[in-house]
Amino acid sequence: MIKSELLYRVLYAHTDMMGVIYYAKYFEYFEAGRNDLLRNLDYPYLLLEEKGYALPVIEAHCTFHKAGKYDQLLRIVTMMKDLPSVRLKLEYEIYNEETLLVSGYTIHSFVNNKTLKPVRPPEDFMILMKSKFK
Amino acid sequence: MIKSELLYRVLYAHTDMMGVIYYAKYFEYFEAGRNDLLRNLDYPYLLLEEKGYALPVIEAHCTFHKAGKYDQLLRIVTMMKDLPSVRLKLEYEIYNEETLLVSGYTIHSFVNNKTLKPVRPPEDFMILMKSKFK
Amino acid sequence: MIKSELLYRVLYAHTDMMGVIYYAKYFEYFEAGRNDLLRNLDYPYLLLEEKGYALPVIEAHCTFHKAGKYDQLLRIVTMMKDLPSVRLKLEYEIYNEETLLVSGYTIHSFVNNKTLKPVRPPEDFMILMKSKFK
C-alpha cells in the first residue's frame, strides 16, 4: 500500500449555514490528498499532464461519519491499495485529531489529455508503482 | 416515484484546467436538484429547518460518464424512488441535452438541527410523502 | 447602457457558518451576470473564445450592503455603462426582492487566449457594441 498524510486547515469558505463543512468540499480535500500522494512518489500530477495524460475521476464516493468544522486542522490520509492498471483507485480517510470525519474513494481512468480517450498509463509511472507494491 | 427537473447553467467557475466541469461541482448540482424537488412538493428545505430539522448527507456517490462543459444548460433530474423513513435517498441524473453526463445518489438522515442527533422525520412531511407514493 | 437581469437561486453550498452567503460567492454571481449580458447580446462568451480571445478579470470590487441568505432568488443586474476598448468594465447590483445586497464591478482585458497577451477586441464585437451605445 502507498499512503500519504496531509494536514489541511478548514476555511470559513468550506462551511455552510449548518455550521459544518459542506459535503461537496470533502471531494476537494480528496483531491488535495491525491496530489500529495503523487508528489510524495516524485511523480506529481503535473508530470502526468506534461507527458500528455490526464486522470479524470470516473467514480467518487464519500461516507460522512461526523461533521467537520471551521478551523480544524484536518488530516487527510490517502491510500493506494492496489497496483493501478488502466484505472487507478484511491481511498481516503479524513480525521480531525483522532476522530474519523469521512471516508471515501475515487476511481480514475488514464486518458490522453487532448482527446480524453482512455489509454494505458505511462510506462515509467507503472515501473515506479510496481517498485512500490513489491 | 417523485421526480423533478431543473435547468442549470454551467459557469466558468465550475470548470477546471482540463476544460470540463470539476468533479466535486456535480455534488452542488445534486443539491440544486434536491432543493428543487422539495420546493416542487411545497415542502422547501427551509421549512424543514424552520421546524427544527436538518437533512445532512451521510453518503454521496457519483459516476462520471461524460465530461460536462462551460455554458451548457444542464438538466438535473432528481428522483425519490422510495418512501423516506429516518433516512431519505435521492437519485440524480444530469444531462446535457440528451447526453447523460453523471448519475449518482445522496443518502440523508433526519436530525435535530440544534443537536445534530438523528430524529424521526416531521409527521406532516411523512403524510405528504405517503400521499405521493400511494 | 447595456443591461441584463438574471434570477439566481442561492444554494446551501453558497452559505457559510455565519448563516449567510460567503463573500467570495458574489464574484461567481457576477460571472453568471456577465455571461447572461453577453448571451443576451447574441455574443456569448464562448464565441469570444472560439475566435481566439479571452476576457480575464484584471480588477474586481464588491461592496456588501446586506447579507444574502439560502434559497433567496437573487436578481443579478449587470450593466455595461461605457463602450469597451481594450478594457471592458461591468457593474453589478444584486438584489433580494427590492433589497440591494451587494454592488460591485469587474474590469476585464481582451487577451489572445493562447498567449494571454492583451489584444484589441474583435471587430465584430466592437461593431455590435457601438450599435448598442448609439
Next chain:
Amino acid sequence: MIKSELLYRVLYAHTDMMGVIYYAKYFEYFEAGRNDLLRNLDYPYLLLEEKGYALPVIEAHCTFHKAGKYDQLLRIVTMMKDLPSVRLKLEYEIYNEETLLVSGYTIHSFVNNKTLKPVRPPEDFMILMKSKFK
C-alpha cells in the same frame, strides 16, 4: 504593521478552463491569509466568535497582475497596516515565488454574531492590537 505569511497549495479545484486560478478563488486565499494573521496573534477568529462577535466583509477588492496556476505553492502575505477601530482593514499580496500574482484588501466590520449589528471590537482584542502598533 502586523504581517503574516502563509504557504498555500493551488488545487485543480481552484483552476478554470483558461488553465489558471479562477478569479473568485483569490478571495478564499485572502481568507486563509487573515485566519493565519489572527492565529499568529494568538487571537484566532474562532475566539472572536466565541465571544459573540463576527467580522463580516463589507468591502473587498482585488487587482490581478499575473495568472496563478495549478500546483503552485503560493505565498499569501496578509498585512494590517492600521490599528482597527469599528472597522478592520487587511491588505493582501499573493506571490508565486517572487512573482506578485494579485494584491487586494478586505474591510471588515465588527458585529454582534447573533444580531449582525455593528459593535465596538472586544476590549482585549483592542489592547492586543494597540500593543502591536506601539
